[in-house]
Amino acid sequence: MVSLLRTSLAPVGKAIAAQHFSTAAVLSNDSYRFxxxxxxxGGLAIASSLARKYGDGNVAVIEPSDVHYYQPMWTLVGGGEKTLQDSAKEMSKLMPKNATWIKEKVEQFDPAQNLVYTSDNRKVNYDYxxxxxxxQVNFNKIEGLPEALEDPASGVASNFSPKYVNKTFELIKNFQGGNAIFTMPTLPIKCPGAPQKIMYLAEDYFRNKSGVRDKTTVMYNSALAVLFGVKKYANSLWKVVERKGIQVNLHTNLVEVMSKEKKAMFTITNPADNTTTNKIFDYDMIHVSPPMGPLACLKDSPVSDANGWVDVNKTTLQHMRFPNVxxxxxxxxxxxxxxxxxxAGQSGVLLKSLESVMKGEIPAEKYDGYTSCPLITGYGTTILAEFDFNAAPLETFPIDQGKERTSMYYLKRDIMPELYWSGLLRGVWRGPGIVRKALHAGLKN
Ligand SMILES: Cc1cc2nc3c(=O)[nH]c(=O)nc-3n(C[C@H](O)[C@H](O)[C@H](O)COP(=O)(O)OP(=O)(O)OC[C@H]3O[C@@H](n4cnc5c(N)ncnc54)[C@H](O)[C@@H]3O)c2cc1C
Incomplete structure (x- = not known):
């Protein structure tokens, strides 16, 4: 096999424009521009944009799975509003046509040599x-949880895996009353609102569908000190839990599930002095949001920070030491x-940063931290939380998004999936920034 000579990039002290990329001298199958x-x-959003712009042979996607899931739909799958099949598509149908799919795992990074190593021992060379x-979702960090999730009689489910999300609705549907516990671990997790959303759906189901609400205690046991990290939406959510009669136990972190006895142990931290005590709760059903962390191959990797997350500039998304990463x-x-x-918000910025670096310029576009969480508060109601790095609301619509609204529920249930499949994954939806500016400008005029 002919090899490709490229200029390797030495690590640099700060994020700067990349220099000295040789164009491909001779291409082999394992060398790609991107x-x-x-x-x-994120991967498909970026690959679709790059493949559309740079065409055949330039873009490779390293991805081991046959199926791609629209994970935000799992809340509605757990709540019986959608099926798991609705959230899945074959990866082959989503891969950009003119990108090369390497159906392997990345196992190691060697950014000084512009190389990644894959699970079939291949070296894949890149310019960018x-x-x-x-x-990684760490079910195994809670004692007894992996076995409990596998056991159909355990009363334990989780929306955080396609393997267990159907079990959530089975538990909700068949629930006859007693203690229904919903857990929230320490951060970071993906979609920190998700542990609450499924609780509100379950509570609504018990109250309005199965009629078991008056013999049920619904409990939210959260390791965190707050109900939600953005004050405006936390205030709204406190009203929701009060109205619904949900018990909220903060600083209460799940550590063990004893599913044979239907008990769960939590560590409770006293915020005044940080002392901890353990408390056992009886449950009749428990929905577990497990701790999460970086993938094993990113821990101690040269592209990661000390915690195992890829170490990038938070506004340009360019690596702090390797400018072509x-x-x-x-x-x-x-x-x-x-x-x-x-x-979605990051994808447009990343592409602009990448183009700047390709031209030898310093990336100028800035990501503002935009993120969003459609906080479903029942069948037919949602608070659309949208905020930035400073936990300040960054709302698309010129209305009070802190209110529970039917319109936002249908936006979440019926419109967002289409935006994801046909917009984000195709690299044409970069978040609602433009819509927000247009709507808010319209209001000022
Ligand atoms: C229950 C639930 C509810 C959610 N609700 C919402 C919501 O309402 N709104 C919202 O915006 N977000 C929500 N999210 C979060 C959202 O789904 C994720 O934040 C988003 O998918 C992150 O995209 P990503 O590309 O970073 O990771 P992912 O979409 O998870 O993709 C990572 C990809 O990397 C692949 N991969 C893994 N290991 C390797 C390897 N070694 N080599 C190569 N490839 C590898 C995986 O197979 C996967 O395809 C929710 C998530 C869950 C689980």
């Missing part, structure tokens, strides 16, 4: 790398809420 690691929301590998989405250390909405 390599995208991961074909999830975009890391978009998502995060970028990251998008859940795998990065960008300090915003990890959501598909954030991915």
């Amino acid at each position: 390599v995208v690691a991961g074909g999830g929301a 790398l975009v890391v978009a590998m998502g995060l 970028f990251a998008i989405g859940d795998c990065s250390n960008v300090p915003t809420s990890k959501t598909a909405a954030a991915v």
Whole structure:
């Protein structure tokens, strides 16, 4: 096989424009101008844009899965409003036609040599790398949880996996009353509103569909100190939990599930002195949102920070040490809420940063931290939370988005999936920034 000679990029102290890229002398199958690691929301958004612009042979996507899931739909799958099939499409149908799909896992990064190593021991060479590998859901960090999730009689489910999301609706449908517990771990997790959304759907189901609400205690046991990280929406959510009679236990972190006895152990932290005590709760059903963290191959990787997240400039998404490396989405250390909405907001900025670097310029476009969480509060109502790096609302519509609205529920249920499949993954939806500017400008005129 002929090899490709490229100028390797030495690490630099700060994010700067890349220099000295040789164009491909001789192309081999394992050398690409752009390599995208991961074909999830962010990976496909970027690969689609690049493949459309630069054409055949220039873009490779390294992605091991046959199926791509629209994960934001899993809340509605757990709540019985959509099916798991609705949230899935074959990866082959979503891969950009003129990109090369390398159906392997990335195992190692060697950014000083512009190389990634894959699970079939291949070396893949790139001019520019975009890391978009998502995060790892750590069910195994809760004692007893992996076994409980597998056991159909355990009363334990989780929307955070396609394997267990159907079990959530089974539990809700068949619930006969007792303690229904919904957990929230420490951050970061993807979509920090998701642990609450499924609780509000379940509560609504018990109250208005199965009629078991008056013999049920609904409990939200959260490791966090607040109900939601943005004050405006937290205020609204406190009204929701009060109206629905939901018990909220903050600083209460799930550590063990004893599913044979239907008990769960939580560590409760006293915020005054940080002392902890353990408390066992009886449950009749429990929905677990498990801890999450970086993928194993990113921990201790040269592209990661000390915590294992890809180390990028939070506004340009360019790597802090390797100027031809970028990251998008859940795998990065960008300090915003990890959501598909954030991915949409990041995608346009990343592409502009990449183009600047290709021209030898300093990236100028700035990501503002835009992220969004459609906080479903029942069947037919949603608070559309949208905010930035400073946890300040950054709302698309010129109305009070802190209110529960039917319109936002249908936006979440019926319109957002289409925006995802036909917009984001095709690289044509870069978030609602333009819509927001137009609507708000219209209001000022
Ligand atoms: C229950 C639930 C509810 C949610 N609700 C919302 C919501 O309402 N709104 C919202 O905006 N977001 C929501 N999200 C979050 C959203 O789905 C994620 O933030 C988004 O998918 C992140 O995109 P990503 O590209 O970073 O990662 P992903 O979309 O997870 O993609 C990562 C890809 O990397 C691949 N990969 C993994 N390991 C490797 C490897 N070693 N090599 C190569 N590829 C690899 C994976 O197979 C996957 O295809 C929700 C998520 C869940 C689970």
